[in-house]
Amino acid sequence: MSERLIGGRYVLERRIAGGGMGAIWLALDSQLQRHVALKLLADHRISSPDARQRFAQEAKAVARLHHPHVVQIHDYGVDGDVPYIVMERLEGEDLEALLERRQRLTPAAVVPLLNQAARALTAAHGAGVIHRDLKPANLFLARIDGEEVLKVLDFGLALLDVDAEARLQAKELAGTPRYMSPEQMRGQPGLDPRTDLWSLAVVLYRLLTGQFPFSADALEALRSGSVSPAVIPPSSVVPKLGVEVDDFFARALAAEPSLRFASVRDMAAAFSELVLTGQPAQAAKILVVDDEPDIELVMRMRFRKQIQEGAYEFIFAANGEVALEMLRQHPDTDAVLSDLNMPKMDGLTFLSRVGEVHPLVKVVIISAYSDMSNIRTAMNRGAFDFLVKPINFQDLKATLEKTLKHVAALRRMLRSTEENDLLRMFVHGGIVDRVISAVRVPQGGVGERVEATVAFIDLKDFTRVIREEQPEAALRRLNSNFEVIVPELTSRGGLVDKFVGDAVMAVFRGQGHLGRALDACLSVRQQLRALAFRSGDQSPYAHGVCIGVASGDLLSGSIGARALGRLDYTVLGDVVNTASRLASLAERDQILIREELGDRLSSSFECVAVGTRQLPGVSASVLISQVICRRERVLTVSDATPSVVPAAPSEQPVMAAKSSADLVE
Known part of the structure; x- marks a missing residue:
């Protein structure tokens, strides 16, 4: 535990991340009594004028961008000889850590991530800022106000248009090679936003396939400009992606910038449309959360007709912790059947966190009749309905049908709003983020x-x-x-x-x-x-x-x-x-x-x-x-908290009490 004071105001508590340019610390703002993330320039960089200039450039770049999908800068200064940047503290994980856990994501899961990154970069490019170092480690999935929000981090290599002439003459080679565009790898002057489109497309390719789109030899050919090697077709890595996705990446990763998408918004809209229109009618997806060892066999036997007809698809989790991960992997899930009493994460805790990863899914709670107090609590926390054990199959069937009908109505509402021409003028498909699976609506x-x-x-x-x-x-x-x-x-x-x-x-x-x-x-x-x-x-x-x-x-x-x-x-x-x-x-x-x-x-x-x-x-x-x-709130962080980087204070959600007629006292 460090008690070092920075800038006469910020008390360093513990180091939470680090890299070649510097380290990020969890710090307490002693004036406002809130926790922040504080970035210090690395000791071995302090004597470098270029490093100090780049550090200041990062603060200036982010200060231009007051955007919900860009990490926010609170303060900048120099303590003695050491420059520092004070940022909002974020809790969650970056996409690199997510990929290490998941290997790859489904197209439906990638759409909202891409759209959020696109909104951030649209704002940056509109303000004359080019990021130049987009990669999964610089895209952070933060938990804010009960939701998962993507934030773009680390503008340490950003180019600003403050001095347009200097930018045109800049020839420095900076960035992460596997994500750098061909023109960036060659150190060409006059980079424009299309270099960020290339980098984001590489990130997108990795999210979908778990691999890179070019071999080391192909990257060297791109750098030298001798040839323009083709992208490894993503469908050759994940066959179900299809040739349409191959065509998308052939354009997104074109060696010649003029052949790429015109803007990051256009690229995100094209991919969203590809995913939404390319999905065939699907079975209603139901997640069953229960630690009973025979639950999967029982559910498949009870609903074998619906499964055979393609009406229902079941996925399973043994506890709430696994269930949250399953929802991240299956964002097209429609309904959840969850037991209350489970190891690691019980049903009530799971229910309180469902909204973080899936705002549309409806949860049906299952428990013993003797546990009516907890069932009542679950309903007040937002459960859609409940069933008591021993479960009557006809009741279960009817409850599932009612729940799926309700979810279908919600999806219809979101889809009809997306198709509103006036809204489309202003949002450009932003509503697509919230309609992430095929719409099966009566x-x-x-x-x-x-x-x-x-x-x-x-x-x-x-x-x-x-x-x-x-x-x-x-x-x-x-x-x-x-x-x-x-x-x-x-x-x-x-x-x-x-x-x-x-x-x-x-x-x-x-x-x-x-x-x-x-x-x-x-x-x-x-x-x-x-x-x-x-x-x-x-x-x-x-x-x-x-x-x-x-x-x-x-x-x-x-x-x-x-x-x-x-x-x-x-x-x-x-x-x-x-x-x-x-x-x-x-x-x-x-x-x-x-x-x-x-x-x-x-x-x-x-x-x-x-x-x-x-x-x-x-x-x-x-x-x-x-x-x-x-109001500002003081947040406490224990040493058991996962590694975090630059979080807005989280409010306690104002929840509407929901109840069933059976629970009225």
Whole structure:
């Protein structure tokens, strides 16, 4: 344990990672009383001007990028002679460690990872930053607010466009050879973002096959430029990938940059579409979690007809720990049957962590009738249903059918939203992250009651712009704001339900939905403020936003006219109306909530009472509060914690209590 003080503020606690450029330490920020990750330049590099410049360059590069999929920089300085960077602390593992455990991933599991990395790199390239060292070790799967979020790390080799002339003349050979593009290996000046596309494509190839796309001899040929060797077809390594995937990599890893995809967004969208459209109709996948040795034999016998007909596919795990890993390997799982009493990780613990790896899957709990107290706890933690032992097969069959029908309805909702042309303009397939398996959905609308949070984000005084500016200019101004707002919402699991004039309505469901919604709204406000400050009062971002947030019970279902072929999923209820009315009362950059909601948030967010207000269309006055910021929390880390690198403080999710009629006391 080290007690060394850095920068007069940061107390080093223990080393958690290291490399050629420096070491990363877990440190305590003594002023804000929070844990951070602190990177120190290696001792043998301190005397090198190039190393010191590169270290400072990393801080500048990341400071440009306030993005949910890029590790965030809190501070930079020099302690004595030693430069240091202070970053957010992340808990989880990098993709290199994931590959060591799993060897390779399914295409469906890779899609959300690729899309998150693509969003980060799109932001970086838009800010004039080229990473130059993308590899699995620099892509980190972090656990944040009950979800797994990919973060891009280590911008130590990044090129910035601050000095365009210097970048054009730069000829240094830097990077990790197996992931470097041919032009980067040759030390060619004037590198552009397409070098990052190559590196990301190599990472993608490894995730799918567990191997590299080129032999050592082929890499040498690429470096010399003598020939352009073909990519080893991924289908020759994993036959079920198919020739379409071979064609994708032939383009993504073209030696000539102009033959690659035009942008990282285009590359990710092409792969997502390939996976989604290339999947045939599949059996409903059911994970059974139980330590009984005969459970697999029993389930296969009981459901042999459904298995033979291709309706059901079963996978098995002996405890909750293994079950989480199985869900990572099988992201197209629809339902889980889980026992409560198991070794290593019991059913209740497993239930509390399911949302981290699979937000759509529904869990049916199985336990003895005498364990009704734990069953009740499981239902309140979000279990979809329960069965008691000894299990009646007809009850099990009916419960599975009901659960699978419910999951199918959810998938239909997400798919219909993805196909909304207006949303596609702004998100470019971002919703694909959340529809990671073939959609097996019955025709017709399905309604349900859900616990969710609605955020209504309105641009301040935009009506004046519509009156005074030309239509094209007004729409450009509006869309510039939406391009900032929508990614902040979707990156935190929000689903854009609709655009209403100059406002956006988003719905957050699942674990921690209220906290995620408020984090998204705070980030929207911060991003627009920063852009307005940099761009001036006449910029499109100078309007500010008026935000209303409400949470509770909603009706979710399809509405529209079947005769017109238009049935859209949406949410209805007082929560929607309240969020909209609060937004209409909000002043510029205010986030308004009902006061009773603020009481629930007091431990996680700083809220200030605004007073009594009359909501439009409501006769009775209500008490209103505004959300100021997220509270900082002190996190403790034991020595048993796995190796971590640069984590935003994790909130305790605000869970909606679910119960079955059988459990009402």
